[in-house]
Amino acid sequence: MNFITEHKLPVGQWAETMMDGLITYCGAFFDAISMVLDVMIESLVDFLSMLPPWLFIIIVAGLIFWQQRNKAVTAFFVLSLLLIWNLGYWEETIETFSLIIYATGFCVLLGVPIGIAAAHRPKLYRFIRPLLDLMQTIPPFVYLIPALTLFGLGVVPGLISTIVFAIAAPIRLTHLGISQVPLELLEAGRAFGCTKRSLLLKVEIPAAMSSIRAGITQCIMLSLSMVVISALVGADGLGKPVVRALNTVNIATGFEAGLAIVLVAIMLDRIFKSK
Amino acid sequence: MIEFKNVDVVFGKQPERALPLMDNGESLQEIQEKTGLTAAVRNASLKVGKGEICVLMGLSGSGKSSLLRTANGLNPVTRGDVFLETDQGVQNFHELSEDQRRHVRMNRISMVFQKFALMPWLTVAENVAFGLEQKGLDKRTVRAKSIEQLALVGLGEWADKKPSELSGGMQQRVGLARAFAMETDIILMDEPFSALDPLIRSDLQDELLRLQKQLNKTVLFVSHDLDEALKLGNHIAIMKDGVIVQHDTPENIVMNPADDYVEAFVAHTNPIDVVNAQALMRPLNDFQEQQSEICLSERDDCWLYQGDSIASSSIRYGDIKVPLALWRDGDTDDVNKKRALVVPLETRMQTVMALRYHSGHGVLVEQDGKLMGHVGDREIYHAMLGKLIGDK
Numbered sequence: 001m002n003f004i005t006e007h008k009l010p011v012g013q014w015a016e017t018m019m020d021g022l023i024t025y026c027g028a029f030f031d032a033i034s035m036v037l038d039v040m041i042e043s044l045v046d047f048l049s050m051l052p053p054w055l056f057i058i059i060v061a062g063l064i065f066w067q068q069r070n071k072a073v074t075a076f077f078v079l080s081l082l083l084i085w086n087l088g089y090w091e092e093t094i095e096t097f098s099l100i101i102y103a104t105g106f107c108v109l110l111g112v113p114i115g116i117a118a119a120h121r122p123k124l125y126r127f128i129r130p131l132l133d134l135m136q137t138i139p140p141f142v143y144l145i146p147a148l149t150l151f152g153l154g155v156v157p158g159l160i161s162t163i164v165f166a167i168a169a170p171i172r173l174t175h176l177g178i179s180q181v182p183l184e185l186l187e188a189g190r191a192f193g194c195t196k197r198s199l200l201l202k203v204e205i206p207a208a209m210s211s212i213r214a215g216i217t218q219c220i221m222l223s224l225s226m227v228v229i230s231a232l233v234g235a236d237g238l239g240k241p242v243v244r245a246l247n248t249v250n251i252a253t254g255f256e257a258g259l260a261i262v263l264v265a266i267m268l269d270r271i272f273k274s275k
Numbered sequence: 276m277i278e279f280k281n282v283d284v285v286f287g288k289q290p291e292r293a294l295p296l297m298d299n300g301e302s303l304q305e306i307q308e309k310t311g312l313t314a315a316v317r318n319a320s321l322k323v324g325k326g327e328i329c330v331l332m333g334l335s336g337s338g339k340s341s342l343l344r345t346a347n348g349l350n351p352v353t354r355g356d357v358f359l360e361t362d363q364g365v366q367n368f369h370e371l372s373e374d375q376r377r378h379v380r381m382n383r384i385s386m387v388f389q390k391f392a393l394m395p396w397l398t399v400a401e402n403v404a405f406g407l408e409q410k411g412l413d414k415r416t417v418r419a420k421s422i423e424q425l426a427l428v429g430l431g432e433w434a435d436k437k438p439s440e441l442s443g444g445m446q447q448r449v450g451l452a453r454a455f456a457m458e459t460d461i462i463l464m465d466e467p468f469s470a471l472d473p474l475i476r477s478d479l480q481d482e483l484l485r486l487q488k489q490l491n492k493t494v495l496f497v498s499h500d501l502d503e504a505l506k507l508g509n510h511i512a513i514m515k516d517g518v519i520v521q522h523d524t525p526e527n528i529v530m531n532p533a534d535d536y537v538e539a540f541v542a543h544t545n546p547i548d549v550v551n552a553q554a555l556m557r558p559l560n561d562f563q564e565q566q567s568e569i570c571l572s573e574r575d576d577c578w579l580y581q582g583d584s585i586a587s588s589s590i591r592y593g594d595i596k597v598p599l600a601l602w603r604d605g606d607t608d609d610v611n612k613k614r615a616l617v618v619p620l621e622t623r624m625q626t627v628m629a630l631r632y633h634s635g636h637g638v639l640v641e642q643d644g645k646l647m648g649h650v651g652d653r654e655i656y657h658a659m660l661g662k663l664i665g666d667k
Contacts, residue, residue, distance in 0.1 A: 182392075184388050184389075184391075184392035185392055185394065187344075187349050187386075187388065187392065188386070188388055188392035188393075188394075188405075190348075190349060190380070191347055191349060191380060191385065191386040191463075192380065192381070192385065192386075192405055192406035192409055192453070192457070193377050193378075193380040193381035193406060193409040193410070194409060195377065198409065202405075203394065206394065206396045206397075207394070207395075207396070209396070
């Protein structure tokens, strides 16, 4: 039995060598990405922080009422935001919102087209399905380390890990929705002269829309669940007070920040589940 | 006009592999076992002229829908030709480029589906407009045309509802409007009324006949319901295992089924709705002639004397002479025992039976003033029972 333990395979070494190689040869590339993403997120945070909280709350309430036509939901939004403001987590909430907007935006921009392509090409889906499984099963902490070495401390590795963790949902649900479009609708589309492009835009995507929207909602929720973990690599937001509270065993702060995260989650969920 | 010429349709990978087996006359099952391919349609030839409704009939899996779908390219043709009348003359659809096919789909040929295939996220009017928008017409024209088509099928009020708010019958009216809106000469209908209740189905069949009278389309209609086929079809093609086993007029399908399969199909049809005097009658030259008289019935001692015209002809029972009188659809009085009636070829069997009953005489059948045949009790009973007796 000693033979097995004495000749340890250098799996970890390989991974490290690969990472070193990446940093040596592509370091500049990753730095550039890191910089661009950092500027994008920072400017959104700056822009949203520019607004005084009361104005922000009024704008949000107006938009929500216009979208949902529901006084109870609007009241919930106003009260939640007031509570967050009152508890003193306004800045962090704005940062978390920005992170989630970017993470979800990238996930949708990449995930929906990939899902559509996979639905049209069963072979492609057979190839990416194990990758998706892998991305969802590897504990986020594991790829947080390489993300940290490639992109440096701060919000960018948090964003990247969040995307890796959350992108599987829109891909899977888009794939599901597009594959389940009834054959008769596709035939009707073709019989009435659709090109491949118009078939996609006018039949497949509208028919799969509820599934795609479910994918986006899930993506938001998954991104939110990464908030605390990204805080570990230095991403700003509601995760930071949670981590701080954990380190100092501060029940009060932990509870308040946790409550704010839950409120943000419910609000985001309401926005996308409206229809 | 649409014409299928020796069309074979095979589903599966490399479908050409099945062709030699099909030429050897191997059965569906044999081909399936040897190659894993499904031979859906075999050597089908069929022509539907302008203004005609041709009904493709058969059990499920008989290849009728597969054949229909080759007409607009939803199914590929493995071998054979599908000719359509287009603005560039008669063209073989499957030799056209993808763009030309799209052009044909938008301008020459449209389709109605079994499960309606309406887009649930669009309103009724937007559904009707679906094909028109593909044509690239401007929004106002599209809207005006779709409202006009909806009015034609009696759904003008429902333009801005969603399809889910409509009953099945109304949804299929939308399907019809969508197809008619394209203003194509050819319309494919894939079991359009099969998913509907019998009463609604009958309504929509009447509606289709009414629209057809008005619009004079070339219709290829798939059905598994013989009564529907007999009601709608100018001619009927019966398919079995991908082969057209009989292509004929409704009368002939019922009166002279080509084989046991067709016979089983028509066994439960009521012929009085379908058969006309022409199919029903016994031609005069089948009767025995004695001294310039034709013996219609030996038992009744009934003889037909043919003069130069119908007016100068008569029938005779022993010594009693009975003159002939022409009868036309819509005549109600004058039916009495004093005269034997002469009807045109296309008179329905139901009418012939009523005339036979009320006049008490056999009914004679004429064409252009010339006596062609006779319908007596024998012919009527034969039509009712003929399929059961199995001989002529």
